[in-house]
Amino acid sequence: MTPWIRYLDVPPRGYLQRVLGRAVAQETWQAPGVTPAIDLVDETFIAADRAEIAAVVADPSSWRTWWSDLSLTVFMDRGPDGIRWSATGALVGSVEIWLEQFGDGTLLHYFLRAEPSGQRRLTRTRATRIRHQRATAWKRQVWALKDAMEGGRLPGETVGSVQRS
Numbered sequence: 001m002t003p004w005i006r007y008l009d010v011p012p013r014g015y016l017q018r019v020l021g022r023a024v025a026q027e028t029w030q031a032p033g034v035t036p037a038i039d040l041v042d043e044t045f046i047a048a049d050r051a052e053i054a055a056v057v058a059d060p061s062s063w064r065t066w067w068s069d070l071s072l073t074v075f076m077d078r079g080p081d082g083i084r085w086s087a088t089g090a091l092v093g094s095v096e097i098w099l100e101q102f103g104d105g106t107l108l109h110y111f112l113r114a115e116p117s118g119q120r121r122l123t124r125t126r127a128t129r130i131r132h133q134r135a136t137a138w139k140r141q142v143w144a145l146k147d148a149m150e151g152g153r154l155p156g157e158t159v160g161s162v163q164r165s
Contacts, residue, residue, distance in 0.1 A: 036093055036114055040135055040138065041111055042139070045106070045107055046150065050080050050099050053099055053106050053145075054079065063085075082109075092116075094111070095114075096111040097109070104158055108145075110138060112138070
């Protein structure tokens, strides 16, 4: 693994020039075959039944709340396992939520792989800013979902031991 690879990171200046063996602008890092500018991966444990979470994920009104600036088209509906979408709008790419039964709850895996629309070149600073904005916005949304699904459940309580209002 290359030493500069970290969560939400980009290659150091000059890396692509050495790897590709050709001139690449110093202020950009995108090139064919390189990870998209926005490449987010997140996992959140929710102490709730996978089918209940899948119902929320399958609801188009949830999509509009979570990604108001994107137009999503389902290209793979996996039922209780989640959904994959094609995204257009502020970003162009794909969005995926994969639901995995884990212990007494569900792991919600989130993937966003996209490029900002309408921009030919993206500086490292701008790409980092967009990734950070998208990551923090998603965490706010998924924590709200977690709070709603878990209700007043305390750590250590079993799933379903708390009545949701």
